[in-house]
Amino acid sequence: MDLSIVIPVFDEEENVAPLIGEIKAAVKPLGRRYEMVFIDDGSRDNTFRVLAQMYRTEPDLRVIRLKRNFGQTAALAAGLAHAQGEVVVMIDGDSQNDPADIPALLAELEQGYDLVCGWRHVRQDSFVSRRLPSMIANWFISSITQVKLHDYGCTLKAMRKDIAKDLKLYGEMHRFIPAIAYERGATIAELKVNHRPRMRGKSKYGITRSMRVVLDLLTVKFLMSYSTRPSHIFGIVGIGSAGLGLLLGIYLTVQKFLYNMEIGGRPLLLLVVLLIFIGCQFVTMGLLGEMLSRTYHESQDKAIFVIGEILGERNCA
Numbered sequence: 001m002d003l004s005i006v007i008p009v010f011d012e013e014e015n016v017a018p019l020i021g022e023i024k025a026a027v028k029p030l031g032r033r034y035e036m037v038f039i040d041d042g043s044r045d046n047t048f049r050v051l052a053q054m055y056r057t058e059p060d061l062r063v064i065r066l067k068r069n070f071g072q073t074a075a076l077a078a079g080l081a082h083a084q085g086e087v088v089v090m091i092d093g094d095s096q097n098d099p100a101d102i103p104a105l106l107a108e109l110e111q112g113y114d115l116v117c118g119w120r121h122v123r124q125d126s127f128v129s130r131r132l133p134s135m136i137a138n139w140f141i142s143s144i145t146q147v148k149l150h151d152y153g154c155t156l157k158a159m160r161k162d163i164a165k166d167l168k169l170y171g172e173m174h175r176f177i178p179a180i181a182y183e184r185g186a187t188i189a190e191l192k193v194n195h196r197p198r199m200r201g202k203s204k205y206g207i208t209r210s211m212r213v214v215l216d217l218l219t220v221k222f223l224m225s226y227s228t229r230p231s232h233i234f235g236i237v238g239i240g241s242a243g244l245g246l247l248l249g250i251y252l253t254v255q256k257f258l259y260n261m262e263i264g265g266r267p268l269l270l271l272v273v274l275l276i277f278i279g280c281q282f283v284t285m286g287l288l289g290e291m292l293s294r295t296y297h298e299s300q301d302k303a304i305f306v307i308g309e310i311l312g313e314r315n316c317a
Helices: 016-030 047-055 072-082 099-109 127-145 161-166 173-183 207-226 231-259 267-299
Strands: 003-009 034-040 061-065 087-090 115-120 157-160 188-193
Touching: 003 016, 003 072, 016 034, 016 047, 016 099, 034 047, 034 072, 047 061, 061 072, 072 087, 072 161, 072 173, 087 099, 087 161, 099 115, 099 157, 099 188, 115 173, 127 173, 127 207, 157 161, 157 173, 173 188, 173 207, 207 231, 231 267
Parallel strands: 003 034, 003 087, 034 061, 115 188
Antiparallel strands: 087 157, 115 157
């Protein structure tokens, strides 16, 4: 299989049939063997029934039905796990992403990139509820992850099979796919794509997801920077806290023995004890994290590096 197109859907009974037609019109002229992998994320309407009917007449269609609504990240993870193509394209099921952009994404991918991300240059969404929060989130995510993109929220992406199969997605982490792929050594490009207004169905997005995105961003940053050396972050905080506590303790000791000042009832003494205690706790957490990290990597024989290419390897058997 040359190409897999992964489409997560939730309550999109009015959109799936037109979307299948648009995908076929965009992909068939490329002359590649392809499949459309729809993931029904526990729809409550007739989405699965429509897909099941079209499956009987569409040989390139595959349908995966989840037992309940697990969320877009889980639906994409299911689609990526079942995709068989050498190249995987992800696209939203609400028809706001334009399938006509797929050939351009594939052409950009062939320039040597591992992942090409869509950039909804002219968004057809409300400014206050969608575009403004998205602009803030994109700047924040780019600053934290050091992967500079204009549009982290665009589902439309094309990636090579090895990148797709290596992604481990949880929570709301589908929007952090570029950062996760970059951490694994992927080369990334961004391409302006068309964004269309929603014509059918209702939007499933809301501003309430922002807090979950922030929490997942903290997780991604930790995994990118400290997953193999957790003591470097916990240890630094612990040593800093304990060091400050010791300095303040020395200050109080000097006041007690040189100037005969009463320190027993001073809040500063309680702060000294608290800082030293917290410092010891953080250092201990760092050591426990190191043991867990080694257990994780060694038990699964999981390497802490990713090899891109080997020249001159010889078979010594």
